[in-house]
Amino acid sequence: MAIRVNLITGRTIQQGVxxxxxxxxxxxxxxxxxxxxxxxxxKELGAFRNTNVRVxxxxxxxxxxxxxxxxxxxxxxxxxxxxxxxxxxxNPNTYSTGMPTFKGTSVQVEVAKSEPVLGSLELVxxxxxxxxx
Numbered sequence: 001m002a003i004r005v006n007l008i009t010g011r012t013i014q015q016g017v018x019x020x021x022x023x024x025x026x027x028x029x030x031x032x033x034x035x036x037x038x039x040x041x042x043k044e045l046g047a048f049r050n051t052n053v054r055v056x057x058x059x060x061x062x063x064x065x066x067x068x069x070x071x072x073x074x075x076x077x078x079x080x081x082x083x084x085x086x087x088x089x090x091n092p093n094t095y096s097t098g099m100p101t102f103k104g105t106s107v108q109v110e111v112a113k114s115e116p117v118l119g120s121l122e123l124v125x126x127x128x129x130x131x132x133x
Contacts, residue, residue, distance in 0.1 A: 001046045002110035005037070005078040007057070009086040009102040023083075024121050032083040033117045035064045035109065040075040042066070047111050054112040055080070055089050057105050062088035062123070063115045078109065084123050 018031040035055055042049065045066075053066045055078075062085050069079065080086040082102060090105050118126065 001044075002108050003041055003045045004106060004108050005041060005076055007035075007055070007078050007080060007086075007089065007105040007107045009080050009082045009090065012081050015081045015083065024119070026119065028083075029117060029119050032081040032120075033064050033085045033123075034067050034080065036069040036071075036079040037066050037109070038069050038072050038075045038077070040073070041078070041109075042068070045109060045111065052112045052115055052117055053109050054115065055107050055109055057089040057091075057107045059091050059105070060088045060127075063112045063117050065117050066109070078107065084120050084127070085117075088123070088127060 012031065014031040018025065018028040021027055035053060037045070045053075047053065047066060049066065049068050051066050052063055054061055054063050064080060064085050086102065089107055091101050093101070095101070
């Protein structure tokens with residue numbers, strides 16, 4: 001089963017704290033390698049909280065951990081903190097601004113049965129080699 005949601009990204013306090021410790025550390029993956037979903041979206045997806053899911057857009061795909069949204073309710077809207085995981089699925093076109101559009105990306109979310117959430121360094125290395133689907 002898969003659902004389609006509108007993805008937005010932004011910065012979080014947890015992300016800032018984890019960045020200070022080091023973006024290569026597991027705490028950064030825990031803070032940023034996530035997608036926040038509304039409880040209604042979890043129900044529609046047929047998934048439990050803290051399940052790994054694959055997020056796919058027209059621009060790429062990435063596996064992240066699905067957690068319950070901290071804001072809301074907002075069914076149909078999902079959130080990934082800005083960083084390498086979000087960068088895998090947002091439109092890389094900057095439209096001459098130097099920054100991609102981090103809001104309003106249509107994505108499909110599906111349970112990623114046995115796929116791990118990659119750490120930031122491994123994710124970037126695989127992405128640079130074109131090994132990610």
